[in-house]
Amino acid sequence: MYRHKAVLRFNGNKFRDYVKGTPRNYSMIVMFTALAPQRQCMICRHASDEYHIVSSSFRHSQGYSKKLYFAMVDFDEGSDVFQMMKLSTAPIFMHFPPKGKPQRADTMDISRVGVAAEEIAKWIADRTDIQIHVIRPPNYLGTVAAIILFGLVAGFLYLRRNNLDFLYNKTMWGMTSLFFCFTMISGQMWNHIRGPPFLHQGPNGQIAYIHGSSQGQFVVETYIIMILNAAVVIGMILLTEAARGKRDPNKTKIMAVTGLILVSVFFSLLLSIFRTKTQGYPYRLLFN
Structure with a gap:
């Protein structure tokens, strides 16, 4: 041998x-x-x-x-x-x-x-019965990308040093925070560490977009989860704005109904995906 x-x-x-x-x-x-x-x-x-x-x-x-x-x-x-x-x-x-x-x-x-x-x-x-401790080689791509991004941001701020009013824009910071949250909870960091495939093609040629185990995920699955979470958040924002009641009653009603539909449908889809990845989970909302 x-x-x-x-x-x-x-x-x-x-x-x-x-x-x-x-x-x-x-x-x-x-x-x-x-x-x-x-x-x-x-x-x-x-x-x-x-x-x-x-x-x-x-x-x-x-x-x-x-x-x-x-x-x-x-x-x-x-x-x-x-x-x-x-x-x-x-x-x-x-x-x-x-x-x-x-x-x-x-x-x-x-x-x-x-x-x-x-x-x-x-x-x-x-x-x-042989235990193997997996040792992955170091990946410096993320570090290099972070350094480049930091350099670009620093250069942009230097060029705009006489006009930094945009830094006080609450909407911009709010959208940035939401995007960061969506990225983290959807599993982008897991993708960076594990390097999973984009999707999976089964033995019969069928394509799987959702991993069948709670211990794994595909890259495309990350994007799907991110979109679903974003839709739920948009629905919650519409419900919150409708509850304030400061707009025209008809517009308020439309916002409330739209928000309720978004939250119900897309949260049900999230729960359905969770059920497929966690065998035996008993709860569902609209979909199996």
Whole structure:
């Protein structure tokens, strides 16, 4: 077995020798994938990056053991392996135990938990009892972007140093605060830390915009949550303004009804999304 590679690249012969061959005194985690651009597998590249993070974390951990190895089989390098395993989709993560054949639980359910490195490590721990502490490489993109933004703001204020009346605009600060709140509660910081895929394409070609687990989310899901929260806030503002009763009664009535509809419909959608991600949650409003 190779000693200096975090993830071994297998073709058909190597797969039969090191994975299917017996006897073995080690477990194998194998990722079946299709990384070639012509395969148009949107999630394969992201899944491969997360998989390499797990394997590298394992090799550099104190609990490193020769009882566990990581491998990868690409369709273009081992199409015979896909035929042997009767696989028609990618990516797929499988655990091959030292003894016996893989069971159903030895195939990771990525449609439910996603492909984040933390989820892969958790699944490996369930199958092998080997704990892996995921160590992600530092990402300096956010720091560089913050420095550039600070420099632009500082330069703008310097150029407008003789006319800073806009800094006392309450509407501007209110909108800025709302945008910041929407960004934070929708999960943008989680996206920055975890780097999830934009969306997910299922085995049958269906596209998922909402992650099926409360432990993950997609980038497009963040935008959906942000829009829904913004609609609820707009509805609350309309209800608040209508309650003041300082406008024409007809306009006040329209504002109240519009605000009530916005809050009811979009809060129901938020609750519905929460129900799909949190199995067993019993409460709903307008939608299942």
